[in-house]
Structures are given as structure tokens and as C-alpha cells.
Amino acid sequence: MKGLKKKRRVQVILVATVALAVSTALIGYAMRDGINFFRTPTQVAEAPPEPYETFRIGGLVEEGTLVRGQGKTITFHVTDGGASVPVAYTGVLPDLFGEGEGMVGTGQMQDGVFLASEILARHDETYMPAEVVDALKEQGVYVEPDEAPNG
Numbered sequence: 001m002k003g004l005k006k007k008r009r010v011q012v013i014l015v016a017t018v019a020l021a022v023s024t025a026l027i028g029y030a031m032r033d034g035i036n037f038f039r040t041p042t043q044v045a046e047a048p049p050e051p052y053e054t055f056r057i058g059g060l061v062e063e064g065t066l067v068r069g070q071g072k073t074i075t076f077h078v079t080d081g082g083a084s085v086p087v088a089y090t091g092v093l094p095d096l097f098g099e100g101e102g103m104v105g106t107g108q109m110q111d112g113v114f115l116a117s118e119i120l121a122r123h124d125e126t127y128m129p130a131e132v133v134d135a136l137k138e139q140g141v142y143v144e145p146d147e148a149p150n151g
Contacts, residue, residue: 038104040135049109057085057114058104058132066099076102078114080135087114094121102132124125 038056039049049055062077062084071077072091076099077084079122087105097119107116 037131040080040131041078041083041085042080042135044085044109044114052108052110054106054108054117055105056106057087058102059085059135060132061097061099061101061103063099078105080132081136081140082138085114086112089114089116089119091119093119098119 038058041057041059044057057078059078059080062079065075065077065084067075073088074090074093075086077086079085087107089105089107098121101121104120105114105116105127106118107114109115
């Protein structure tokens, strides 16, 4: 009787271990594209996404590129100081959206233009996503908020 209990316990432990390994592998597979928060314009330029692949792009709205067209379509360029990607968005922009400000957009690249389905802007006057700050520092164009000229 004791031998049967021990054998059954070992079988349960083995089945639980296999189930845990399979569930971990499935979670990792499902998150393979979602682990990266967003791509910078430089990353998009160096390794263009697959056609119709949905991804996020983040950076600063390039000065002088914001154009409000007929209707609700808005075009602008997003930059990280090293590369610039044209963006087209149809919809209402967040209140804090503007030139020189940080943004993250979700959408797809089509014919060299990022067609955004969602645009997120910074949430206060000093916030910028850490990944955008890192990309700007790598390009050597980031200015700390305390060092920015008053205006």
C-alpha cells in the first residue's frame, strides 16, 4: 500500500511539473511581442516592422511637423533625435499632445507612414517615458527638465 501511495505522489509531482513548464512556455510565447513597450524611430528605421504588424512607437513630436488636415486626420513626425518617422492619426488627440512633447502611438506601418490607431501623451509637464529618455540620451540630445531654458 505504501508503495502505491509513493508511486502516485511521484506521478502527481511529475504531471504538475510538466503542466507548469507547458503553461510557462505558452505565456512566454503569447508575450513574445508584447514585452517590448515600444520601438523608437531609430529602431523602426534600422529594422522595419513586418507589413501590417501592430506595434508601438515612442518619441518626441518633431517641431514644425504637426499638420491638422481636413476633417480629423492629423499628421506629424515622431523623432528620437536620430531618426524621424511620419505618423498619420485620425481622431481626437489628447489635451497634452503638442510639438516637442513625448508621445507613444499604437498602429501599423503602411507605405512608410505609421498609421496610428491610438495616441498617448505625457501626463504632466515633466513626464517622459524612460525608454524615450534613454533613446534621447543615446543620441546626445536629451536635456534634463531642470536644465531646460525658462520660457
